[in-house]
Amino acid sequence: xxxxxxxxxxxxxxxxxxxxxxxxxxxxxxxxxWYKQEPGAGLQLLTYIFSNMDMKQDQRLTVLLNxxxxxxSLRIADTQTGDSAIYFCAESxxxxxxxxxxxxxxxxxxx
Amino acid sequence: xxxxxxxPKFRILKIxxxxxxxxxxxxxxxxxxxxxxxxxxxxxxxxxSVGAGITDKGEVPNGYNVSRSTTEDFPLRLELAAPSxxxxxxxxxxxxxxxxxxxxxxxxxxxxxx
Numbered sequence: 001x002x003x004x005x006x007x008x009x010x011x012x013x014x015x016x017x018x019x020x021x022x023x024x025x026x027x028x029x030x031x032x033x034w035y036k037q038e039p040g041a042g043l044q045l046l047t048y049i050f051s052n053m054d055m056k057q058d059q060r061l062t063v064l065l066n067x068x069x070x071x072x073s074l075r076i077a078d079t080q081t082g083d084s085a086i087y088f089c090a091e092s093x094x095x096x097x098x099x100x101x102x103x104x105x106x107x108x109x110x111x
Numbered sequence: 112x113x114x115x116x117x118x119p120k121f122r123i124l125k126i127x128x129x130x131x132x133x134x135x136x137x138x139x140x141x142x143x144x145x146x147x148x149x150x151x152x153x154x155x156x157x158x159x160s161v162g163a164g165i166t167d168k169g170e171v172p173n174g175y176n177v178s179r180s181t182t183e184d185f186p187l188r189l190e191l192a193a194p195s196x197x198x199x200x201x202x203x204x205x206x207x208x209x210x211x212x213x214x215x216x217x218x219x220x221x222x223x224x225x
Contacts, residue, residue, distance in 0.1 A: 008151060033213045042115070042201055042216030043154075050211075088153065092210060099144075099214060103153040 004102035006089055011108045018076040020105045022089030025070060029091035032065060034074045037086045037104065046074070046087075076107075084109045112137050117202050117217035124192040124224045132187040132220050134202030142205050143185040144169070144214065145177065147198040154201065160185055192224045 004024045012018045024032070030051050035043040049056045049063045049072070056063045062075040076083055089102040118133045136143065141162045146154040146169075156169030160179040174196060176188040185204075189196060199221050203214040 004153070031210050031213075035213070035216075040218075042218045043203075043214075044216070045213035048211055048213055090213070098156070101146075101154040103151055 004089055004091060004100050006087075006102040006105045008103060009106050009108070011110060012079050013110050014079060014081060016079055018074075018079045018083065018107055018109075020074045020076075020087050020089075020107065022072040022074075022102055023070055024072065024089070024091050024100075024102075026091060026093070026100070027067070027070065028093055031092050032063075032072050033088075033090040033092075033099075034061075034063065034072075035088040035090060035101075037088065039085075043088060079107075079109050081109045081111065083107060114138065115202055115204055115215050115217035117200075117220050119220060120218065121221045122223070124189075124222065126192060126194065126224060128192050129188070129190050130192070130222075132189075132200055132202075132222075134185045134187065134217060135183050136185075136202075136204040136215070137183065138204065138206070138215065139182060140204035140206050140215070141182070143179065144203045145175070145185070145187045146201045146203065147171065147196075148201060148219075149198050157187065157200075189222075194224050196222065197224045198222060 033048045034046045060077045064073045086104040088104045092099045115136045144159040145157040155171045158177040160166045202217040205214045
């Protein structure tokens, strides 16, 4: 099956680290993505990881992939109020054109 | 580049009315998609297209139609609007070999059917 699951809400204090988790069921996924959606806007790609990688770091963002447990996480260091948004996990394979999205995690950053 | 543009931004329809949601991209992408976003449900794929003249159904195609006469445009048609079609609709595109860039999304159309 192709189900991507995420918790729906996360609150953190400004300056703390945020960790958003995602689980997926399709082990044949090739790429896994994190998108950010700000209010009233479309989704924007934040980062991605190829399935043969365990970790990817990009400035304040760290993506960890555990293929055995089919678990993906996004860590945002030094979380700022501008990071408040909905974060979507998504997967795709190297065949077909299907991108499967999770329900999104609403991150609230408290001052 | 303007990226992916969608019109209108908002629309209220009465039950049974029809409308077309417009989507245009200027990145010469072959692949285009229509999704609907319901609260807490993520994105559901309605239709997609792998190039001009070719379209295919996604997960939730009932009540919708699409066409792809040019590479740039991918309109979504609702023939007989129903309250269940109240949602936010996103158009997206990507080039077939650029999976590392993910998809590019438009700003969305918020549709209410009453």
